[in-house]
Amino acid sequence: MNGKIYDLIVTTTFGLEAVVKRELLDMGYDNLKVSDGKVELQGNARDIATINMKIRCGERVLIKVGEFKALSFEELFNKTYELPWEDYISVDGKFPVEGKSIKSKLFSISDxxxxxxxxxxxxxxxxxxxxxxxxxxxxxxxxxxxxxxxATITLDTSGEGLHKRGYRERAGDAPLKETLAAAMVLLSYWNPSRTLYDPFCGSGTILIEAAMIGKNIAPGIDRSFVSEKFPYVGEKIYKEVRIKCLSEIDHDVKLHLLGSDIDKRSILRARDNAEMIGVNEDIQFFMKDMRNVDLEDNYGVVITNPPYGERMGEIKEVERLYKDFHKKFKPFKTWSVYLITSYENYEKLVGRKADRKRKLYNGRIKSCFYQYYGPRPPREGD
Structure with missing residues (x-):
């Protein structure tokens, strides 16, 4: 049954659909259909395992079992009954059914x-x-x-959300999802030859995701997936995909990744998390106020998730921090700066319009990803 072709859905956080599409294209998949919060494609059991293991910015991989119009409960029952459930659920399988309804005649989710x-x-x-x-x-x-x-009926093949890589046993007070951190790196012009600095590194997620990208470490290599237990996907396929992913890791690449924070506990968490996934030697974490960090104007890249100041008493403090952050990097003409924040007047506050900005959601917080481009580094021979 491994040759069977399934309709697959890779779900995403709103705003990251194009990033997930690019990831899937880079993996060799085509005929992709993009809509709000998802990318659809077709694939077999090995593709299910591969996408679960390798996708960095997707949230889940679902099998679309069926899709049909349903204006009555009788229609919903009959069309659900017609689907080939024996192809998906074993005789002793446990199959809870979740639900949601938006702008539909059948609005009772429990029914x-x-x-x-x-x-x-x-x-x-x-x-x-x-x-x-x-x-x-x-x-x-x-x-x-x-x-x-x-009505779209789907079967989850991932289990826990794909942002749960397995390395972040200790997260900070306001953790950035691993999938969003990876997207911020992929949306930037950073590459492994350039310095990357996160001045508000917290538990280290952005830098750890960058290290995994730089070394080509599959994000799901260290976790399990619910479809490992499906008879038509199975542990054997996942083992083969995991072995292939291990063989593709670049152990020789030299990375220059820096992370600072004023909170000692955050730095300790960051070091623990990096060690858990095996990239602790690739990242230098240190406790320091970013205002006092010495940097060279060497075509570096800043990618960061600074404090937002969601509570009223913090707004003035955050505004002062943002101004100091902008002032810190203004003299570095060759650096590129990327930051995500829910603070709506960032450009006006610092007096510089972003080269590009993208609306994203950090958890449930509506945010904006501001992108300030520095010049491209000179190539050898230029």
Missing amino acids: CQSICKKAIVEKLKSVYNVDWFEETGELYKLEVALLKDI
Whole structure:
């Protein structure tokens, strides 16, 4: 069954669809369909394992089991029943059904969930010739999502969200998701030959993701996935994909990654996290106020997630910090600066318009990714 082609959905945080599309193109996939919060494609069992293991900015890999119009509960039941559930769920499988409904006639989420569950149970009872499902086996997490009366039923192949790489046992007070940190690096003009500095490094996520990109370490190499237990994907395929990913790591690349923070606990967390994924020798973490860090004007790149000052008493302090941050890097004419913040008047505050900005969500916080481009480093022979 490994040759079976599935309709796949890679879900994303809003604003990162184009980044995930580029990742999939770079992996060799084509015929990609991009819409809000997702990229759709087709692939087999090995592709499911490969995308789960290698995608840096996607949130989950789903199998689209079916998609159809549903204006009544009877229609929802019948069309769900018609789907080939025996291809996806084993006889002892555990299959909870989540739900959501937006701008649809069938707006009761709990009713949609229970009707889909009943339809799947009735179908599997007839196929497996059983009267009762113990649901003691592997987990098959399903979701019925209704959008403008179109029902899409999906099966999650990832398990925990793909931002959970496994290295961040200790996160700070306001952690940046690993998927967003990786996207910030991929959206920048940083490459492994350039210095990268994060002056508000916190638990080190941006620099760790950059090290993994620079060394070509697959982000899922150190974690498990729920579809390792699916009979039609399985541990054997995941083991083969993991071995291939291990062989593709560049152990020889030399990286110059710097991270500072004024909080000692954050630096200790960052060092622990980097050690956990094996990039601790590639990043220099140190406790220092960014105002006092000595830097060279050497075509470096800053990528950072500074404090936002969400509470009223912090706004003035954050504004002063942002002005000092801008003042710090203004003399470095060859540096490129990238930062994400929810502070809406950043450009006006520092008196410089960004070369480009992109709306992103940091968790549920609506933010903006400001991009200030320095000149391109001279090439050898220039």
